[in-house]
Amino acid sequence: xxxxxxxxxxxxxxxxxxxxxxxxxxxxxxxxxxxxxxxxxxxxxxxxxxxxxxxxxxxxxxxxxxxxxxxxxxxxxxxxxxxxxxxxxxxxxxxxxxxxxxxxxx
Numbered sequence: 820x821x822x823x824x825x826x827x828x829x830x831x832x833x834x835x836x837x838x839x840x841x842x843x844x845x846x847x848x849x850x851x852x853x854x855x856x857x858x859x860x861x862x863x864x865x866x867x868x869x870x871x872x873x874x875x876x877x878x879x880x881x882x883x884x885x886x887x888x889x890x891x892x893x894x895x896x897x898x899x900x901x902x903x904x905x906x907x908x909x910x911x912x913x914x915x916x917x918x919x920x921x922x923x924x925x
Contacts, residue, residue, distance in 0.1 A: 870878065
């Protein structure tokens with residue numbers, strides 16, 4: 820069952836919602852003030868432009884080159900582990916053979 824009782828017809832709400840117009844805040848922040856960030860000096864601008872065909876090709880080439888370098892690094896790391904794993908397997912086989920040999924002698 821519910822702990823809340825249904826509101827009766829004559830009961831008024833305990834509080835009314837406060838409606839704040841968009842251009843009036845609580846005094847802490849106003850949209851017409853400039854945004855100032857500490858530690859920055861001077862003005863900074865961001866230029867946004869459309870990419871032409873050459874710029875697009877150059878961007879795709881740089882991304883492809885970065886992907887190729889990453890692939891080479893990952894393959895190099897993988898290929899580095901192949902001889903190490905082979906060496907561990909060879910040591911395990913040799914130690915197993917030597918263990919059997921020394922058991923027969925003893």
